[in-house]
Amino acid sequence: MENLEEEREREKKRNNIIMFNVPESRKTEISEITYEDRERCEEIFQGKLGVKDVKIQRIFRIGRITTGKVRPVIMEMNEVGIKWELVKRSKKLKNDDDQVTQKIIIAPDLTKREREENDRLREESRHKRQNGGQWIIRKGKVVRMHEVAESRSDKSV
Structure with missing residues (x-):
């Protein structure tokens, strides 16, 4: 429901x-x-x-x-x-x-649920950045910056 x-x-x-x-x-x-x-x-x-x-x-x-x-x-x-x-x-x-x-x-x-999920992702990425590394939000997940660059280069091959 x-x-x-x-x-x-x-x-x-x-x-x-x-x-x-x-x-x-x-x-x-x-x-x-x-x-x-x-x-x-x-x-x-x-x-x-x-x-x-x-x-x-x-x-x-x-x-x-x-x-x-x-x-x-x-x-x-x-x-x-x-x-x-x-x-x-x-x-x-x-x-x-x-x-x-x-x-x-x-x-x-x-929607309210989408806003709450975005808040949770931003908090998770903030926490991971404090522990080191470059972290960003992509497609509803917090990922390392170099993983994004690697996945882009894989697509171009």
Whole structure:
């Protein structure tokens, strides 16, 4: 039963991304806020990341409006490929001239179980790095860095 629920949740979030630190609108009408969020995000996708075929199906902020905090923005994209292209290119934002843009993070929208698993993997890799060696997360496992390089060279042979 739990696995079925998890699969439904994954399917629901399949095309979703979540953006953190996108400045909040000062407008008061929900439709104006949504329009401004959409415009700002499309500008980032097309102008800063160079992804032209972006079509946002749905967009909304999560959480309550709190002074001094910026709520995350969740977007449903038109295609799963566009979602992953945005996530992959999001590293470019760190090198942007604008300090506000540098703080923006784009990530896939994960289920609670996926977030917990990612936390566990990060903790495991942190622990292994403290004990020596270079460790990274690949395909849901913590592996030594040289093992990744070896598996790549095996494929090219």
